[in-house]
Amino acid sequence: MSKVIKKLAVLTSGGDAPGMNAAIRSVVRTCAYHNIECVGVQRGYEGLIDGDFKVMDARSVRGIINKGGTILKSARSAEFRTKEGRQKAFEMISKANIDGLVAIGGDGTFTGAMIFNEEFDFPVMGIPGTIDNDIVGTTHTLGFDTALNTVVDAIDKIRDTASSHDRLFFIEVMGRDVGHIALNVGIAGGAEEILIPEEDLGLDRLVESLNRSRKSGKTSSIVVVAEGDKIGKNIFELKDYVDQNMEGYDVRVSVLGHMQRGGAPSCFDRVLASRMGVKAVESLLEGKSNYMVGLINSKMELTPLEKAIKGKTKINLELLRVSDIMSI
């Protein structure tokens, strides 16, 4: 039987993502709304082990809804991966009379929360925060929409110089295992080709695609490459390949890097974060545990953490086709 919840903790863990602060704010204010206490945990699971807690009232989160990053900071905790570490964390939590935990992050974060729940029967609820959108149980993770806009803005800028000089640009975007960012920004940025981890396009098709694109009258081209594309070459090797095997291309490489993680969250991410915070807290108050909140068909839904972790998101094949048609 779940005991009455009087005090919740919230933490952010793993890579930061725009919208995490908006989610923290929502968790804190929903607690205030229901007259329960809320504490913020510093540096993810590290802070849980260290008992690095700070009481947060409704006013303490003012002015953060539009800030990138996370005011609670984030870190990877090796210690929390040990039984001893988690034991320490549980003791800290018990001493502070905390009755439940909202963990904002990606699958590493959720794995930690799930094990913690299993070992100590402690109520946990996950909020998916990662720009990669690689979590099953939500059509959008926090930060994904913002990152898309950040990347598209950068591609727009690069296209200015690509067009002025009739150049071919390879642009690397984030996505080690998934191509969601690459696929969307590729379409939105008007890319001639998109290389993603889910699909082995093969070098031959890339070459063919560039040749066709040139024949159709394009003088400059952009190819979007996900970090983890399957074509078997990193982005600089791709450049070398084209330099050595294709004539008449002036090839450049741009690796967009960490700026993709930052910035003021988009309206979409702020609203989503606000909704998720409410849902996470109220689900814990209703006695639920071990779930992740997510957006499914425009509604807030719960998915068991285990399913969220083990699942693998799929590439929208319709988008691949749209990209093909658009780059005619």
Place this chain on the structure above:
Amino acid sequence: MSKVIKKLAVLTSGGDAPGMNAAIRSVVRTCAYHNIECVGVQRGYEGLIDGDFKVMDARSVRGIINKGGTILKSARSAEFRTKEGRQKAFEMISKANIDGLVAIGGDGTFTGAMIFNEEFDFPVMGIPGTIDNDIVGTTHTLGFDTALNTVVDAIDKIRDTASSHDRLFFIEVMGRDVGHIALNVGIAGGAEEILIPEEDLGLDRLVESLNRSRKSGKTSSIVVVAEGDKIGKNIFELKDYVDQNMEGYDVRVSVLGHMQRGGAPSCFDRVLASRMGVKAVESLLEGKSNYMVGLINSKMELTPLEKAIKGKTKINLELLRVSDIMSI
């Protein structure tokens, strides 16, 4: 029996919205992909009547995916609302051997298309383009997501000065009949109260809400007001009311106006526009007519134009509640 389609026309009509150019591009390139001709019609139905057509090939739409407004221009046509006007349009269309029409716009645009289809059995397909998101049959109209980000960015700026001077701001956003923009930007902008046409909050509650907000320690506040809110006063009357009936407020008004319609479309709107253009053209090629393409549960779906026009979108009550909780 539907005849084989060899040539399509595309037009934009009604208020412009970011993403219209991306949709035009998509229609044009999807036609090229399927080896059918495409002509752009200038100034909406006016251009249909005047036969103001321009052949568009795949290269003619380069560099427009990130441009606000519409390269085909838009206008309201009184003449097309007459039988004679539509007859002229049909003659022009016939003379130009056009076999189908993609109409991008809002419900006025769709009404025109539907009547035209009824009268001449001419294949038409609608793409919802309006920042107001007031069309049934799609969770997002083109331009809505971009407008949300534009407005939130403006509210962020106004909040800087509101906080510095401990002021109360009434900010008017677009939405004559619907509060979708107001509701989303209100949450994302951290508004204390949101006034929308769908809900008669009443002045009393506004006053109460502001008083509560002040008691909770807030020194500056933002109230987002949809153009068409039901509270019975325009935004300047609201200011006067507070000036005369509440003490200690330094009230300012900001009407965001037409800038809400412009700007480079967001990644979301560009991808949506690209998908809608493909779906619209391919649906016509499959012999379908008199539908609007839309986004439902992340998929491209068709809705009869009649239903799209007659339906009324509903406010998401969950969002209203989230707004209430967030403004504690």
Place this chain on the structure above:
Amino acid sequence: MSKVIKKLAVLTSGGDAPGMNAAIRSVVRTCAYHNIECVGVQRGYEGLIDGDFKVMDARSVRGIINKGGTILKSARSAEFRTKEGRQKAFEMISKANIDGLVAIGGDGTFTGAMIFNEEFDFPVMGIPGTIDNDIVGTTHTLGFDTALNTVVDAIDKIRDTASSHDRLFFIEVMGRDVGHIALNVGIAGGAEEILIPEEDLGLDRLVESLNRSRKSGKTSSIVVVAEGDKIGKNIFELKDYVDQNMEGYDVRVSVLGHMQRGGAPSCFDRVLASRMGVKAVESLLEGKSNYMVGLINSKMELTPLEKAIKGKTKINLELLRVSDIMSI
């Protein structure tokens, strides 16, 4: 003889402007660099009277260089305009062992500082912070450059919709007594005409200019109007005039309003603020008083407060001419 300075105060007063926080940060860190104490005064001269001081060390200003508004808040103080008010302020300052004051703001702020200096022989130094750029002794006030970019971005958005609908837009920008913003954004926004307080263009010339513009093939037009233009009509009366006296125009009005004051400061304003803060503190440390720091010919220079207040900035006539040529 000036006594040794061991502790400085900094305040912001009057309308807020982007870059004020960067200037506060610079004042605080320059104090730390020279091992003197620094206190922040809340709400401008109000806080001086109330003794609302907060010690600020180098770390206390982290993360504010890119924030609009002012963390010290700003207010107009009626009490400081009285001898009694200033006497109270001086007592508070003496009690807190403050040896000098950096006042960030516009001419109202400087007038207060100058009188305070005269009455109590208290060292003061001014930093010009206002988006209007209406202060003599600096080519750029803090916030001016940022406001220009904010306004130009809004005009770009409005132009999208103006072009799509072949409309004439009157856009009102800030500048009650000076047309610096209007003149620069008018050129940068491609306006057909610019109405500023310094120049009485007369309605006739506006009409003529619009007619010429139309004849030259322009179908949409933008006229930028400074709040305080001399043409004798407010912006809505201008619209009515054109509606009633000119044919074939679809006229709209947009008043940009308070969003012009907010937003993250531009690189230029951040660097300028950093330089001004250093110069202001070091000038006080050198025993100087009653000056404003400013940018003249790319260098930091001092101007007596009296001259800064009494002077009147002049419109750059070259810019007026450039605007004329560009709108051919």
Place this chain on the structure above:
Amino acid sequence: MSKVIKKLAVLTSGGDAPGMNAAIRSVVRTCAYHNIECVGVQRGYEGLIDGDFKVMDARSVRGIINKGGTILKSARSAEFRTKEGRQKAFEMISKANIDGLVAIGGDGTFTGAMIFNEEFDFPVMGIPGTIDNDIVGTTHTLGFDTALNTVVDAIDKIRDTASSHDRLFFIEVMGRDVGHIALNVGIAGGAEEILIPEEDLGLDRLVESLNRSRKSGKTSSIVVVAEGDKIGKNIFELKDYVDQNMEGYDVRVSVLGHMQRGGAPSCFDRVLASRMGVKAVESLLEGKSNYMVGLINSKMELTPLEKAIKGKTKINLELLRVSDIMSI
């Protein structure tokens, strides 16, 4: 004696920069204003040799003032560096009855123009367009201000993630021979240290600076590195050095790359471009030749091309000092 000018040509050459289109627009419209013809030359000096000219009237440059890149395209021309190439160009120019040339670009562009002028006594005028700000005779080259804002915006985003994870970031910005971008964005981005080509800081000082920064309580840090810094290591070697020689840093690298060249020009760059275009054309009309137009002490001034090319811009030592103080 200079002959009467009836027709001018304009080209862009070298690396593109935001504001080049605004300058082209200004050249074209100033020609129209003075009733002389104007032709645009495609792809810089390549187009001069090929006779790739296009007549441009006032309307042909509408809607480009806010576009990055250059509609005339840019290229480096090996052929124009030969006497034969320049001879061909002169023949093309003579055949087309062109009486003078406005060349927009950097010192390579100006060198070409100067030699061309010497060999054929052909009137030329330069407009400095490069984001690097490395041209003597103007305090600002076209594109410099825009690039600063683009880079600062990226640094703001990276700081979000740096702060959330307590990381040290090395950020590489453009500037092969000069540190103007690095110095300004370093101050504006709140960098702890700035490495520029003009100053050999030495690794020791960097290490010392980072250690001091850490002791002062900073948990995250940003070091801005110009491409061509003198410290003798590229940015990845810097990372390795810190990884191997300093404890407790989580170091990341971000190379901002080509996006720094693109984007809508800032208000400042649009106004500057407009002024420069007017000045360039009118100077040619006045019979002047072989100069570059520039901004000196807020005024348009002419500098002999030779001086512009041979001179070396100097780092503003005051800025270096401000940076030092700010990073306390």
